Amino acid sequence: MKLSEIDTPAVLIDIDRAEANMQRFQAYADKHELAVRPHIKTHKLPRFAKRQVELGAVGITCQKLGEAEVMADAGLTDIFLPYNIIGKAKLGRLLALNERVTLAVTADSDVTVRGLSETFNDAPKPLTVLVECDTGMGRCGVQSPDEAVALAKLIDAAGGLRFAGFMTYPKTGAIVENEAFLSAAKEKAIAAGLDPRIISNGGSPDMWRAHEVKSATEHRPGTYIYMDRFQAAKGVGTWDDCALTVLTTVVSRPTENRAIVDAGSKALTSDTFGMDGFGYIVGYPDAVVTSLSEEHGTIDFSACEDKPQIGDRLRIIPNHACVVSNLFDEVVLISGNEVVEIEPVAARGRVD
Amino acid sequence: MKLSEIDTPAVLIDIDRAEANMQRFQAYADKHELAVRPHIKTHKLPRFAKRQVELGAVGITCQKLGEAEVMADAGLTDIFLPYNIIGKAKLGRLLALNERVTLAVTADSDVTVRGLSETFNDAPKPLTVLVECDTGMGRCGVQSPDEAVALAKLIDAAGGLRFAGFMTYPKTGAIVENEAFLSAAKEKAIAAGLDPRIISNGGSPDMWRAHEVKSATEHRPGTYIYMDRFQAAKGVGTWDDCALTVLTTVVSRPTENRAIVDAGSKALTSDTFGMDGFGYIVGYPDAVVTSLSEEHGTIDFSACEDKPQIGDRLRIIPNHACVVSNLFDEVVLISGNEVVEIEPVAARGRVD
Structure with a gap:
């Protein structure tokens, strides 16, 4: 796959x-x-x-x-x-x-x-x-x-x-x-x-x-x-060490610089750890995830020369990886661009 | 029950x-x-x-x-x-x-x-x-x-x-x-x-x-x-209209004024909507939920005359009710202090 x-x-x-x-x-x-x-x-x-x-x-x-x-x-x-x-x-x-x-x-x-x-x-x-x-x-x-x-x-x-x-x-x-x-x-x-x-x-x-x-x-x-955006910001790892990304689709481009993706706080969480923005977009280092609703992520691409179009898929390194694991029933294990396995998150949602 | x-x-x-x-x-x-x-x-x-x-x-x-x-x-x-x-x-x-x-x-x-x-x-x-x-x-x-x-x-x-x-x-x-x-x-x-x-x-x-x-x-x-803490802050409803609360236990009282509860960001989420704190504690209007880790909520009771003890249970009105529904596999429907039913959150975690 x-x-x-x-x-x-x-x-x-x-x-x-x-x-x-x-x-x-x-x-x-x-x-x-x-x-x-x-x-x-x-x-x-x-x-x-x-x-x-x-x-x-x-x-x-x-x-x-x-x-x-x-x-x-x-x-x-x-x-x-x-x-x-x-x-x-x-x-x-x-x-x-x-x-x-x-x-x-x-x-x-x-x-x-x-x-x-x-x-x-x-x-x-x-x-x-x-x-x-x-x-x-x-x-x-x-x-x-x-x-x-x-x-x-x-x-x-x-x-x-x-x-x-x-x-x-x-x-x-x-x-x-x-x-x-x-x-x-x-x-x-x-x-x-x-x-x-x-x-x-x-x-x-x-x-x-x-x-x-x-x-x-x-x-x-x-x-x-x-790893995650916070660890990268602290220098614990680099962007290339980040193993967890949220794959998302651009669903709207209302203005020249604004894009809306289908990953919101239900995918990325509102954790900021005191940082600005809600994630790092792979390939778009100057893009800013300015705000999240539950099912919408709003991204400002004004600092980027190339800007994605509707239907393009982006990968976002979240601010905090741990809380993202808790939001998904399953994760997709990949090696390069190959899907290795779709794995249920066995210990997700164990609240007590 | x-x-x-x-x-x-x-x-x-x-x-x-x-x-x-x-x-x-x-x-x-x-x-x-x-x-x-x-x-x-x-x-x-x-x-x-x-x-x-x-x-x-x-x-x-x-x-x-x-x-x-x-x-x-x-x-x-x-x-x-x-x-x-x-x-x-x-x-x-x-x-x-x-x-x-x-x-x-x-x-x-x-x-x-x-x-x-x-x-x-x-x-x-x-x-x-x-x-x-x-x-x-x-x-x-x-x-x-x-x-x-x-x-x-x-x-x-x-x-x-x-x-x-x-x-x-x-x-x-x-x-x-x-x-x-x-x-x-x-x-x-x-x-x-x-x-x-x-x-x-x-x-x-x-x-x-x-x-x-x-x-x-x-x-x-x-x-x-x-309703939730944000709607109450906006005057859309009162505290007495808030139907969703997170029931939590005080697990630690490290200092005179600090209490730690077993509801963290995995229960309350980090949503703030620009407000200070992460929830309203029923019965303790002056308590402040100052920070959340995934499984710990830190509460400052310094402004409260009565302070809860380890083992006490608190009810917290979250900042944002919708995102809390998405974190729990089931919710407890109550009428007064009676449990009416434990209900699976059927549409939880539907990410796509």
Whole structure:
């Protein structure tokens, strides 16, 4: 099947670029003796999760219990779920999942720890728990190394749980602060007689500086497999590394410089990460995706000498690849202009 | 089943509010002798599409062929698809759909008209086509009443097509410009011997002023059935009219004023419509949803005297209801705190 037979909008994944991206970071991490635990939220495909492990990843990261269940069903055996699992329904599912795979979760409060301990106290197998640390991101996480160690002690003493270390999703660029927090927590934990064997750091934006966070034992990159406009803007990859594009058709040319395509926010999402515009159009570096409705993308071609016509097909690198994967029931795997396979996005829409 | 048994995040639809919203606009339109043709992109549910017709709508509007096919399968018989349908695959599907229901589409270029005419030239039943007009929105559409009439003539002369009038999705607030364009196009078309029997106007933000666009014969409101934070900000409805909420759980309270909930951009979307924050928290009018990651919502409760605790459940009115419907495989229909039904979102994810 040729790419020209695919109707639009569609998500295309260049498998050769994805493979190169996976290999490149794995090689970097191997060189620095850093374990890789890729975040599958970006692709949501068992195929790539398995490939990441084949290439040397120690396991995978999922953000939702539902994603982890899909990956376990597909044969993945080592899953990290860096989330506070709260409430009876999810705790029951977590208990079942822990029997099937090597599993770890995070906690950042005594409330979470209590819920986990009550659930796993009589379980045949203890649950591995890391303490989530807010090293600058301002999202979840304990606020200081002392708090981290206090919570680690609580986990260590709780029935059914096994303390394994510290986890963070760091603020982009804040390498020094991140390392300062993690190394302090690690030292204090060791001094307290605990064994923080895993120090899990994350994120693609700073992934080529992952080795500077010297305390970290593993890194969880997500977007690195596909790259996107944001990663390219940050210099993490080039346009030629971007493996995910949205294939779209020009459906209207109302004015000399305006084109409307059939990819709107339902295909590209409204994520901007503080950038202007909603994507990068391959072959039209000076075009600007000025606005999105749900089913319309509005593009300004005034800075481009050649302008596409109605019926022309464009490929757009989205601002943020991960959220695009979640909008499509299937993606089109390509190699060059050949369609390799149309693959269901198995872990799409797993909201809980 | 009680609401308390629903795990989070989940989309709740208050069916009593939805019913009242549908009735309220239908009554307004009846009073002004304006036909209603609701846009189903907001709910994507056959149940509500049928109810809109029962209450007096002349038919429905879909934005995607795939949505229209779902609605036709569910028994809806009169569908308007205000989109330039381009390319062989979609034109073939359009031909099949036209045999099953009363169908109309739009065109804003001779390229679109040519494709439609080539497809329907030998069809047993002609296709009804309206000219899309850009009356100020800056999206699709011909740029002037003269262009509109020229394209209308082309449709009228084309084999397999029947010209039926003009359509616009107007710029919010630009009532006078919208009416000026549409009335000029209408008069010029009549002067040219054409019959623009449908003048189709759209949008929820200005729906209570729809009667001021005197040329319009029908209105296509979408969001009105659920309302959302943007419509409330525009005064189209009140918080108490908002039928769609995202039910979420507080999973972390890292600081005195910060809470993290399990609804992120995968539940609420990054749509802002120029507003600050990503939603309105029911019962906490002064709380601010400051940022979203895919699976985390960060909320600042510093302006609130009472602050929720870990495990508490919140209901968030999103900035934009329509895009939320597209993110969930099912929605929970509620009446008060009773769960009425868990309903699959039949037309979710219909990307083409």
